[in-house]
Amino acid sequence: DAKTTQPTSMDCAEGRAANLPCNHSTISGNEYVYWYRQIHSQGPQYIIHGLKNNETNEMASLIITEDRKSSTLILPHATLRDTAVYYCIVRVGQDEKLTFGTGTRLTIIP
Amino acid sequence: EAGVAQSPRYKIIEKRQSVAFWCNPISGHATLYWYQQILGQGPKLLIQFQNNGVVDDSQLPKDRFSAERLKGVDSTLKIQPAKLEDSAVYLCASSPRLAGAVYNEQFFGPGTRLTVL
Numbered sequence: 001d002a003k004t005t006q007p008t009s010m011d012c013a014e015g016r017a018a019n020l021p022c023n024h025s026t027i028s029g030n031e032y033v034y035w036y037r038q039i040h041s042q043g044p045q046y047i048i049h050g051l052k053n054n055e056t057n058e059m060a061s062l063i064i065t066e067d068r069k070s071s072t073l074i075l076p077h078a079t080l081r082d083t084a085v086y087y088c089i090v091r092v093g094q095d096e097k098l099t100f101g102t103g104t105r106l107t108i109i110p
Numbered sequence: 111e112a113g114v115a116q117s118p119r120y121k122i123i124e125k126r127q128s129v130a131f132w133c134n135p136i137s138g139h140a141t142l143y144w145y146q147q148i149l150g151q152g153p154k155l156l157i158q159f160q161n162n163g164v165v166d167d168s169q170l171p172k173d174r175f176s177a178e179r180l181k182g183v184d185s186t187l188k189i190q191p192a193k194l195e196d197s198a199v200y201l202c203a204s205s206p207r208l209a210g211a212v213y214n215e216q217f218f219g220p221g222t223r224l225t226v227l
Binding site: 041042043044045046085087096097098099100101102103 | 114
C-alpha cells in the first residue's frame with residue numbers, strides 16, 4: 001500500500017509557482033521521498049527525490065519538513081506542459097520497487 | 111539516447127483470448143519492470159527482472175499472466191486467457207544498476223493500452 005497522502009486535484013495559473021503537498025507521516029529514517037509525474041498517454045517520468053535536505057534540480061524543488069512527515073514539490077514557473085498527475089512515493093533507497101498511489105492531478109490554467 | 115520501446119501501443123481483444131506485449135529497454139539497463147495501470151489508478155508493479163532473472167513477481171496473477179526476459183534484454187508479457195478486468199495500460203520500465211548508487215531512476219515506456227471486450 002502507498003504510504004503517502006496527496007490531494008486528488010489542484011489547479012494553478014500558468015506562470016505561477018505550483019506547490020504540491022504530500023503527507024508521509026509514517027516515513028522511516030531510511031526512506032526517501034520521490035516524485036514522479038505522468039503526462040496524459042505517457043509513462044511516468046522521474047522528477048526529483050530527497051532524504052531530509054531540500055533538493056533542487058532543473059525541473060523542480062523538493063521541500064521536506066524537519067520532522068520528515070510531509071513534503072512539498074514546487075514547480076517554480078508552471079507551464080501548460082506541466083499538466084499531469086504527480087505521484088509522491090516513499091521507499092528505501094536500495095529497494096527499487098515503486099509503489100504508486102493515485103497522485104494529484106495538476107491542471108495548469110492559461 | 112533511445113527510450114524504452116513498447117509494442118503494440120493499442121490492442122483490443124475479446125475475453126478468453128490471448129495477448130502478448132513486447133518491451134525493449136534502454137540499452138545497458140539491467141533491471142526491467144512491468145506495471146499494470148488501471149484507469150484512474152497509479153501503476154502497480156507486476157514483475158521485476160534483474161538481467162534475465164525474476165526479482166519480484168509477487169503481484170503477478172500467475173494463473174493467467176506470464177513474462178520472460180530472454181538474454182537479459184527484451185521482454186514479453188503474456189495474458190492467457192484475458193478477462194474483462196485485465197483492461198488497463200501495461201507499462202514497461204527499465205533502470206541501470208549502477209554500483210554504489212543509492213537510487214537508480216526508472217525510465218518508462220509509453221505503455222500498451224489493452225481493451226478486453
